[in-house]
Amino acid sequence: MEHNLKEFFDKALKEVSLDCTVFGFHEGELKVLLLRWKGTDGWSLPGGHILLDESADDAANRILTQRTGLNDVYLQQFYTFGNVNRYTYHPEKELLEKLEATFGKGFFDGIIFRRVVSIGYYALVEFDQVQPTPDWFTDECRWWSLADVPNLLFDHNEMIERALKALRQHTRNHPIGYNLLPEKFTMPELQRLYETILDRQFDRRNFQKLLMSYDILERLDEKRVGAANKSPYLYRFVKEKYDEAVAAGVSFSM
Amino acid sequence: MEHNLKEFFDKALKEVSLDCTVFGFHEGELKVLLLRWKGTDGWSLPGGHILLDESADDAANRILTQRTGLNDVYLQQFYTFGNVNRYTYHPEKELLEKLEATFGKGFFDGIIFRRVVSIGYYALVEFDQVQPTPDWFTDECRWWSLADVPNLLFDHNEMIERALKALRQHTRNHPIGYNLLPEKFTMPELQRLYETILDRQFDRRNFQKLLMSYDILERLDEKRVGAANKSPYLYRFVKEKYDEAVAAGVSFSM
DNA sequence: TTTTCTTTGTGTAAAATTTACGCATTGAAA
DNA sequence: TTTCAATGCGTAAATTTTACACAAAGAAAA
Numbered sequence: 001m002e003h004n005l006k007e008f009f010d011k012a013l014k015e016v017s018l019d020c021t022v023f024g025f026h027e028g029e030l031k032v033l034l035l036r037w038k039g040t041d042g043w044s045l046p047g048g049h050i051l052l053d054e055s056a057d058d059a060a061n062r063i064l065t066q067r068t069g070l071n072d073v074y075l076q077q078f079y080t081f082g083n084v085n086r087y088t089y090h091p092e093k094e095l096l097e098k099l100e101a102t103f104g105k106g107f108f109d110g111i112i113f114r115r116v117v118s119i120g121y122y123a124l125v126e127f128d129q130v131q132p133t134p135d136w137f138t139d140e141c142r143w144w145s146l147a148d149v150p151n152l153l154f155d156h157n158e159m160i161e162r163a164l165k166a167l168r169q170h171t172r173n174h175p176i177g178y179n180l181l182p183e184k185f186t187m188p189e190l191q192r193l194y195e196t197i198l199d200r201q202f203d204r205r206n207f208q209k210l211l212m213s214y215d216i217l218e219r220l221d222e223k224r225v226g227a228a229n230k231s232p233y234l235y236r237f238v239k240e241k242y243d244e245a246v247a248a249g250v251s252f253s254m
Numbered sequence: 255m256e257h258n259l260k261e262f263f264d265k266a267l268k269e270v271s272l273d274c275t276v277f278g279f280h281e282g283e284l285k286v287l288l289l290r291w292k293g294t295d296g297w298s299l300p301g302g303h304i305l306l307d308e309s310a311d312d313a314a315n316r317i318l319t320q321r322t323g324l325n326d327v328y329l330q331q332f333y334t335f336g337n338v339n340r341y342t343y344h345p346e347k348e349l350l351e352k353l354e355a356t357f358g359k360g361f362f363d364g365i366i367f368r369r370v371v372s373i374g375y376y377a378l379v380e381f382d383q384v385q386p387t388p389d390w391f392t393d394e395c396r397w398w399s400l401a402d403v404p405n406l407l408f409d410h411n412e413m414i415e416r417a418l419k420a421l422r423q424h425t426r427n428h429p430i431g432y433n434l435l436p437e438k439f440t441m442p443e444l445q446r447l448y449e450t451i452l453d454r455q456f457d458r459r460n461f462q463k464l465l466m467s468y469d470i471l472e473r474l475d476e477k478r479v480g481a482a483n484k485s486p487y488l489y490r491f492v493k494e495k496y497d498e499a500v501a502a503g504v505s506f507s508m
Numbered sequence: 509t510t511t512t513c514t515t516t517g518t519g520t521a522a523a524a525t526t527t528a529c530g531c532a533t534t535g536a537a538a
Numbered sequence: 539t540t541t542c543a544a545t546g547c548g549t550a551a552a553t554t555t556t557a558c559a560c561a562a563a564g565a566a567a568a
Contacts, residue, residue, distance in 0.1 A: 187517095205518075481544080
């Protein structure tokens with residue numbers, strides 16, 4: 001489908017797109033997936049258009065499956081970006097010229113560089129499971145540490161900011177971790193995740209107490225060995241209880 | 255502009271619309287503004303399309319000014335509705351036939367009954383200040399108590415539900431009232447507002463203590479007279495402090 | 509093999525916040 | 539003048555959140 005862009009666009013909404021901030025957690029840091037546009041050093045978020053017979057949520061899922069190789073990605077719509085000149089926020093002449101050189105003059109005018117409203121989603125994924133895959137417009141797809149994210153095309157820096165804000169808001173009212181951590185993890189690892197997202201430190205004893213009070217975690221009889229210290233227990237989420245707690249909401253009050 | 259629909263649509267985004275849930279507070283109840291479509295008894299939320307040279311927020315403001323006579327309405331985008339068949343959720347044959355009779359067969363196909371993604375906003379307004387005004391498609395605009403809202407056209411019942419959810423969420427994390435109450439109000443009136451939105455009762459002594467702790471209210475030397483009981487003091491919001499508290503966020507923890 | 513060093517596992521007391529509640533006062537209506 | 543419902547104000551109890559210390563484990567260093 002991606003090989004035949006014109007044909008694809010005939011079956012898609014042209015005035016609406018969607019963009020996804022894909023969060024992964026790796027080496028104690030939050031990372032996001034970015035794409036580098038062909039023949040340039042301009043980066044953007046993964047995104048795309050909605051097919052006429054497809055809901056926005058389905059489109060987000062389809063696009064993320066293409067970019068990550070994952071099938072059922074945790075997705076959350078958080079804001080719709082409707083400014084008039086969203087697509088010219090980053091008007092580096094040089095970059096635009098390179099794009100024109102690659103894709104042909106005027107090629108974008110009817111597709112990319114027009115008035116488009118974009119629905120913002122964020123996704124939470126297991127870092128290790130992702131196979132970053134570029135799309136038709138790009139030739140590189142890779143993780144970036146949140147702190148290192150460069151100036152992006154369009155309004156995508158603002159998108160990431162808002163996505164992070166929404167993720168933080170979510171984290172204060174719902175359990176988190178199922179989609180970001182591997183199946184088994186230690187309590188300190190879970191704590192790092194919370195600390196990274198909320199950008200705060202917690203007392204490990206109080207953290208453990210609070211998380212266990214949610215009744216969504218199961219401590220296994222295994223420990224993580226190999227480090228030069230006491231081996232910590234491994235935990236895993238009890239999916240049913242976790243889902244209940246997500247639905248009911250829990251306030252992370254620390 | 256509304257008199258020349260075709261001309262308007264030539265200058266607007268066709269695949270994107272927006273709909274507003276306008277909340278007012280009157281006689282201890284939350285009310286929403288609804289429009290009745292010409293020649294039918296089908297009701298919907300106020301909404302419209304975005305002009306090509308106008309941001310989504312500006313469009314929402316313009317549309318609400320038209321519907322309410324108010325100028326700077328408090329608006330909050332809360333969700334974008336992107337299902338494929340949003341506009342046929344309410345497929346009462348009889349109603350559709352009436353619409354065709356009024357507007358001409360096939361008239362809507364290119365405008366209303368096509369695949370459209372709709373950005374949902376909610377608005378908070380002072381009930382008494384509103385001049386409900388129908389639009390080109392409708393011939394009645396009036397308030398409905400939340401509890402009495404009928405089956406609406408399109409997916410608008412779902413929109414109201416989600417708007418209310420978003421409003422509740424907002425109320426738990428920010429002060430509220432400036433846009434919903436008249437300039438001067440009593441503490442019991444403010445408390446009713448909170449109780450109505452959150453659908454819970456509060457102890458009036460604790461409520462007063464908490465609200466005063468936010469340091470956003472000023473007690474006036476006036477009292478509301480006329481009722482068969484002790485006259486309560488009047489309060490008003492100190493706009494600057496209120497805005498600060500909105501920006502910083504306060505947790506309404508009762 | 510022993511020692512060292514870092515990290516984990518666990519429980520309790522203090523502080524802060526939230527909840528519960530009583531009584532005197534006001535003002536219109538009876 | 540009395541009655542009655544609602545307001546204004548303050549304190550005690552309950553709950554939640556925060557702070558904090560010491561023993562044990564396990565790899566690495568000596």
